[in-house]
Amino acid sequence: MQRSRILGLVGIVWFLLTVGVLAQATRMGLLLAPTDALQGNVFRIIYYHVPHSMLSLLFPYVNLFASLFYLYWRQRDPLKALNADAWAISSAEVTVVYATICLWTGMLWGRVTWGIWWTWDKRLTSMLLLWLLYVSYLMLRKLSATGQTQTLAAVLSIFAGIDVPIVYMSIRWWRTQHPAPIFLSGDPDAKMDPSMLPAFLWNLAGWTMWGIFILVFRYVLERRRQARDEDAALLAIEASLEMAK
Amino acid sequence: MNYFSHVLTHLRKDLQLEWRSRDSINGMLFFSLLVVVVFSLAFDPTAAMSRQIAGGILWVVLLFASITALNQAWTRELRNRVLDAQRMSPAPPSAMFLGKALANFLFVMIVELVMTLPFLFFYNLHALGQGWLILVVMPLGTWALVCNGTFFAALGLRTRNREMMLPLILFPISIPALLGMMQATTAILTGEFEPGLWINVLIAYNIIFTLVCLLLFETVLNAE
DSSP: OHHHHHHHHHHHHHHHHHHHHHHHHHHIIIIISOOBTTTBGGGGGHHHHHHHHHHHHHHHHHHHHHHHHHHHHTTTOHHHHHHHHHHHHHHHHHHHHHHHHHHHHHHHHHHHHTSOSOOOOHHHHHHHHHHHHHHHHHHHHHHBOTTTHHHHHHHHHHHHHHHHHHHHHHHHHHOOOSOOOSSSOSOGGGSOOGGGHHHHHHHHHHHHHHHHHHHHHHHHHHHHHHHHHHHHHHHHHHHHHHHHO | OOHHHHHHHHHHHHHHHHHHHOHHHHHHHHHHHHHHHHHHHHHOOOHHHHHHHHHHHHHHHHHHHHHHHHHHHHHHHHGGGHHHHHHHSSSOHHHHHHHHHHHHHHHHHHHHHHHHHHHHHHHTOOOSSOGGGHHHHHHHHHHHHHHHHHHHHHHTTTBTTHHHHHHHHHHHHHHHHHHHHHHHHHHHHHOSSOSHHHHHHHHHHHHHHHHHHHHHHHHHHTOO
16 A cells, blocks of 8 residues: 555656656747757757657557567466556557657648658658557457457567568668658768757657656556456456355 | 478368368459459559559459458368367467468469459550569569468457458558569569569568467467
8 A cells, every 4th residue: 555655656746747847848849949940930840749759669669578578478477467468558559649649740740841741751651550550459459359368469569560670671662751860860961950959858858758657657557457357357256156155 | 290291281171171162262253353343444544554553453452352261261260169179189280370371372372363364454464574573473472461361360360340350450560561562563564673672572571470470370379
């Protein structure tokens, strides 16, 4: 009881901190960062678009590793396996949310700067594919019969994890229009101006904290649902034993 | 019995069952004929245009046609609880998977062979690139669809709306393979670029996913 109370308190403090960081990040992004020389104020969408795209490439790893752990523990330690499965579903849902925001902000930005909503460019297509894969993962979880959902979903997650690099490479050979990444790229012209960096980092920190918050929040919800199901199953067993007497 | 004789036994059983009913091949054949006719009617393409779009249409037709057969592939085993009996048998489960995937591969290949003529007639095709390469692309592309398709059909076997589940999970996973087949076929038909890269993509995709399917099939079969 004591432990869960402390964890609840940590959650509230984390939430308030996140809101604070996001407020500061929004102020930096919309008001303090300089206007872009070429694109004007539209450029400010980068402070939302790029952190979301980076994070939506990160959460699938949580899902993949949770699924691998689930399959490993499935018969060895079912309680740990359930725990891993709760991480798997929460990270898949957060992935879909972040990828959706990334696609939407990207399309808005593309409409203004390229004049089109959508193009079959390598990064856009890979992100759309990632989104499709995780939506199909959630569909499978919804439609499969109880009792095997977790195993089937874990198997699909491994397929998705293997598919993403193949998708990325094959689409890279296909075509490209999206600008080169502004971080970790060799092209000096493509780098972000240092005066914009603080606003970007604040936003990255804020959206990472928010992502972790909703991830853990969803995880706790899933654990409660699991506990409720277990209680219901135990009650049913007890009731059937009573009947047998 | 070694592994390969298990595979052969499963393959022979599936071929025999299909030979007796011929349900899935006939269904696929007529279905793909219909889709070819409908597309041809809708676009009414000239020879130059059909070279551009035929690669895409061909694989969309085969994708939809094989979905109809793949959905039936495992339901046969559900009748009289055959699948439960096979789960209890000491034979390796991946051999059953491989046998069934090979059988489905042969069915779809037969459909492709029969469909070649109507396809050529309706779309006025003759290849401007290296035509013989199509003999490499067709089996590679078919295996890419059928191997994952057979696996996901087994995965969706005990879900609600089983028929709907298969395309929902097969399409997203297959997109790199679909891109490979369509690009390679278009390259062969138009002769505008080299299909070599896309054939390599298909080969890599096939090797990787065949291995993954073989490794994970036992987990899916005993999912409860």
